[in-house]
Amino acid sequence: xxxxxxxxxxxxxxxxxxxxxxxxxxxxxxxxxxxxxxxxxxxxxxxxxxxxxxxxxxxxxxxxxxxxxxxxxxxxxxxxxxxxxxxxxxxxxxxxxxxxxxxxxxxxxxxxxxxxxxxxxxxxxxxxxxxxxxxxxxxxxxxxxxxxxxxxxxxxxx
Amino acid sequence: xxxxxxxxxxxxxxxxxxxxxxxxxxxxxxxxxxxxxxxxxxxxxxxxxxxxxxxxxxxxxxxxxxxxxxxxxxxxxxxxxxxxxxxxxxxxxxxxxxxxxxxxxxxxxxxxxxxxxxxxxxxxxxxxxxxxxxxxxxxxxxxxxxxxxxxxxxxxxxxxxxxxxxxxxxxxxxxxxxxxxxxxxxxxxxxxxxxxxxxxxxxxxxxxxxx
Numbered sequence: 001x002x003x004x005x006x007x008x009x010x011x012x013x014x015x016x017x018x019x020x021x022x023x024x025x026x027x028x029x030x031x032x033x034x035x036x037x038x039x040x041x042x043x044x045x046x047x048x049x050x051x052x053x054x055x056x057x058x059x060x061x062x063x064x065x066x067x068x069x070x071x072x073x074x075x076x077x078x079x080x081x082x083x084x085x086x087x088x089x090x091x092x093x094x095x096x097x098x099x100x101x102x103x104x105x106x107x108x109x110x111x112x113x114x115x116x117x118x119x120x121x122x123x124x125x126x127x128x129x130x131x132x133x134x135x136x137x138x139x140x141x142x143x144x145x146x147x148x149x150x151x152x153x154x155x156x157x158x
Numbered sequence: 159x160x161x162x163x164x165x166x167x168x169x170x171x172x173x174x175x176x177x178x179x180x181x182x183x184x185x186x187x188x189x190x191x192x193x194x195x196x197x198x199x200x201x202x203x204x205x206x207x208x209x210x211x212x213x214x215x216x217x218x219x220x221x222x223x224x225x226x227x228x229x230x231x232x233x234x235x236x237x238x239x240x241x242x243x244x245x246x247x248x249x250x251x252x253x254x255x256x257x258x259x260x261x262x263x264x265x266x267x268x269x270x271x272x273x274x275x276x277x278x279x280x281x282x283x284x285x286x287x288x289x290x291x292x293x294x295x296x297x298x299x300x301x302x303x304x305x306x307x308x309x310x311x312x313x314x315x316x317x318x319x320x321x322x323x324x325x326x327x328x329x330x331x332x333x334x335x336x337x338x339x340x341x342x343x344x345x346x347x348x349x350x351x352x353x354x355x356x357x358x359x360x361x362x363x364x365x366x367x368x369x
Contacts, residue, residue: 012295035288038296041278045303102281124285 003027005084008046014039019087026070028085033097036088040100047073048084051104056114061144064089065120067097069107090120099125117142268316269366272304272325276366280359283352290340290348297336297355301329304362317369325365332358 002010005027006018016039017030031039048071056067066089073082088097099122101107111122112131119140122128130137139146267273279300287293308325311317335355342348 012299014292014295032288034286035292037282037285038287038292041282042296042299044278045275045300098286102285103278 003084005029005046014042022085026083026085028087030087030089033088033090036098036100039086040103043071043084043086044103047075047082050074051100051106052083054107054110054114056118056120058118058142058144059089062092065092065095065118065143066090067114067120069100071104095120096123097121098123099128101125116140119143267367267369268311269308269369272307272366272369273363275300275304275307276359276363280356280363283356283359290342294336294340297333301333304329304366308366311369321365321369325362328358328362328365332362 019028050072052072053070069086116130308322312322339351
């Protein structure tokens, strides 16, 4: 089943993959990492002028890493804002996704957190460094193959 | 059991009756002794009573001048305060409050939305845009959206017709440049044509800024 945005993108000939709807009824799309810059501009021009949330997760142990963007179309006089969910998947080895900080400024700290927890490098991000863990931390804590250090190793890390 | 309880009661009552009598006797005796001392008509006791009473001359022996407590003096601080007054005069060359020296312009130009779209697209051409076909499609969508916004402004009467026409012309030229980008083969040619398209996009931004 396709949503409104998926139909519009297909009509324009833009490459994407529809992932259906989530449990809240929000349309979900998959975009290639190399096309994410252009698609981001197109979505911004279409009307999605606010990035409500950005996060990342590990799909499976040894599998892909996903970066999720929740975009909102904020307009005057409209109570129920239109929302869409964009997922960009990348490989576990050397995960790189283009940063969209230059389109939506609210993605600054959120991309830093995704880098800190999962190790996804966002290209052309102005200040890409760890935001929660110390700089000397080894590993990415939210990956499913992460081995948590014991108490004494934590002391050594600090 | 009943016999035992009956035996205790008379013993308690007898004890109470026995104890009460001497207490009353003692109190009666003490009271009588007190009365005897008070009712005596001995002249010596009267003299002693008179002697104990202070003499009328000594009642007001201390005069006002010899009062031991010193009178309270006026405080110099209070006197100074009254002389100065409550409010202080303002010093010379003193500006009350902070004054803003630079005004913040909160109003945006009429073509702000169009400028924003074109700036995003111009920044896209400076980055990795994927493929040439995708860049051309993005340019078409941006140009179409810019035209829609310009038409809305024209219908509302905010923008002159000739400015809208000029913007449409520049956007058309930009689309033509993007078509040339799409048709390029060599990397050198591609970069040159992208620069030309960027310059055209900046020109469109200037036109939108002049609305």
